[in-house]
Amino acid sequence: MVSIPQVILMQELSLQRSDSSLGTTARDEAGLLSKVQSDSTLRTTAQKGSSLLRVQSSKGELSESETFVSQRQADEPIIVDWDDPLDPGNPRNWTKAAKWAAAFTVSAFTFISPISSSMVAPAAGQIAQDFHITNTVEIALTISVFILGYTVGPLFLGPLSEIYGRTIIIHISNIFFIAWNIGCGFAQSKGQLIAFRFLSGIGGSAPLSIGGAVLADLWVPEERGQAIAIYSLAPLLGPAIGPVAGAWIAQLSTWRWVFHSTSITAAVIQVCGFLFLKETYAPLLLDRRAKTLQASMDAEKGNRRPVRTVYEIGQKKTTKEILKQAVFRPFQLFIQEPMIQLLGVYLAFVYGVVYLVLTVMPEIFANVYHEPIGIAGLHYISLAVGLTIASQTNAYYLDKLYVYLKKRNNGVGEPEFRLPCVMPGTILLPIGLLMVGWGAQEHVFWLVPDIGFALIGAGIILVFQGMQTYVIDAFTTYAASALAAVSCFRSLAGFGFPLFAEAMFDALGYGVGCTILAAFAVGVGCPSIWLFWKYGARIRAMSRHAQKETAAT
Incomplete structure (x- = not known):
């Protein structure tokens, strides 16, 4: 038988x-x-x-x-x-404690880097005196060149995180940032300071381009809004708080301790990162399981x-091909995606306004209202108040409104459901610019410009939170590359705006200069939001990279 x-x-x-x-x-x-x-x-x-x-x-x-x-x-x-x-291996199934630990750690990374970008601003006079800098553009360059690093870094750090994982890229980049920031504190010439600032900016750019992707790895769209609200507050609140601390450090010590203090803080955050930030990128986690399985079968x-x-599935690519594709993906998104192009232009303007405001604020209160540098720096708090109140209010409504619109849409979620929270920001921003410009121009009581700065902060954060969440929802799998493409645009503006701010206001005055900015904010912001609200689904349908399928309950 x-x-x-x-x-x-x-x-x-x-x-x-x-x-x-x-x-x-x-x-x-x-x-x-x-x-x-x-x-x-x-x-x-x-x-x-x-x-x-x-x-x-x-x-x-x-x-x-x-x-x-x-x-x-x-x-x-x-x-x-x-x-x-x-x-439980899926990051979306982690406990809430583990998710929030990762979210707060990423937000801390995203907070300390932008603080470094602006904290040195009140000490610019000391730096100019020590290095014998007389050209106003060169003085502004020592501050804004850090943001130029934000332009370069995301173009390769974001895509690399889609190959080697989020965590390792964030850790290496932050250590790189700390090293060159320490170098800034010991710089012996303006050339060294500018070069070290640029390199530290490259390292500090990683959490700005990768952090949003980490949150996309952790949360489904219905739960993502609150985490992104906290995360997106960090890169805007940091520059607002930095000059307040920087002014007092520069006044009580020297400009070098501005860099030493941020390096020490960044090192503490890095230790927390080693403890609480685990890998969240699903393809890498699955690849580790696949290699374990392959080894056991062999x-x-x-x-x-x-x-x-x-x-x-269906891929037979070498590591070199995968790396090449990932590094060039942000450029492809920028060239091929109208969504990225339009969002990039508007967010570039908004980010440019942030650093323009940071540059002009001490000048207004020191020159127009004749306040000492320490007191003038305290007015940055008004910007921080606007950012914080609007951010935390929006954090509540961002997810609530998404869930409500999803229910009305037969349980189908759309990235465009994030846009209603952006609309108030497109109005508050120009109103704030007008109050600041004409309040300073006409020497109105100092509280009026402060209210204007608070409205500017509120408008900026509403736009940033909604737009960033929209990009993450629309380009979920390639969120890091999409954010890198948008970040490149906005960082160029953040670098360039402070360079011409003083010349523009000297020629036009605060009133006319801010009116031009307000007109651009209305002319670009309002039509952009309406366009994506009405035609966003069609634009995504024609996209090569955007998510076409929506999430149904």
Whole structure:
């Protein structure tokens, strides 16, 4: 009597993608191999995703049909996905404590770098005196060149995070930032200071371009708004608070301690990062499981099959090709995506206004209202108040409004549901600019410009939070590259605006200069939001990279 083959079967389970993960991993290694079926008939399975790993008779012989099946199955890859929707390895299934620990850590990284960008502003006079700088553009360059680093860094740091993971890139970049920021504190010439500031800006740019992608890895759209509200406050609140501290440090010590203090703070945050920031990028986590599975299969002779993650289906690319594609992706997004182009222009203007305000604020209160440098620096608090109140109010409504609009849309979420929270910001920003400009021009009581600065801060943060969440929702898988493309635009403006601010206000006055800025804010901001609200879905449908499928409950 012919002996019945022994069969080892494995069930591969594939789940449909969520909106930000293309999928979820294979079962643990212990569950990969089914039990040996001895002295029974050969069984096959019609269930989707099942595959035959190994067919071997008790005598070590295979029938002709069994040989055909074995060879065919041996060439088919095992697709590694999450075990199930509640797989604890999926960052979206982490505990709330773990998620918020990661979110606050990323926000802290994003906070300390922009503080460094503006904290030195009140000490610019001391720097100019020590290095014998008389040209106003060169003085402004020592401050704004840091933002030029923000332009360069995201173009390769963001894409690299989509290859090697978020955490390692953030850690290396922050250490790079700390090293060159320490160098700034010991600089012996204006050339050294400018060069070191630029390099530290490159390192400090990583959390600005990668942090939003980390939050997209952790939360589904309905829960993402509050985390992004806190995260997006950091790069705007930092520059507002920095000059307040910088003014008193410069007044009580020297400009060098402005850099020493930020380096010490960044080092403390880095220690927290090592403790609380774990890897969140799903493709990398799945790739680690795939390699573990491949190693275990290679150890068993005759049981070798290709193993791929759900992200690699249909891909046969070398590491060099993947790296090249990732690095060039921000440029592709900028060239090919009208959404990125328009958002980039508007956010560039808004970010430019941030650093223009940071530059002009001490001049207004020192020259127009004749306040000492320490007291003049306290007016930055008005900007911080506007940023904070609007940010935390918006944090509540950003998710609430999204859920409400999703229910009205038959349970289908759209990235455009983030835009209503942006609309008030497009109005508050120009109103604030007009109050600041004409209040200073006409020497109105100092509280009027302060209220204007608060409205500017509120308008800026509403625009930033809504737009950033919109980009993340629309380009979830490539969020880091999309944010890098937008960040490049806005950082160029943040670098350039302070260079011409003094000349513009000297020629036009505060009133006319701020009126021109307010007109641009209305002319670009309001039509942009309306355009994306009405036609955003169509634009995404034509996109090569934007998410076309929406999330349904």
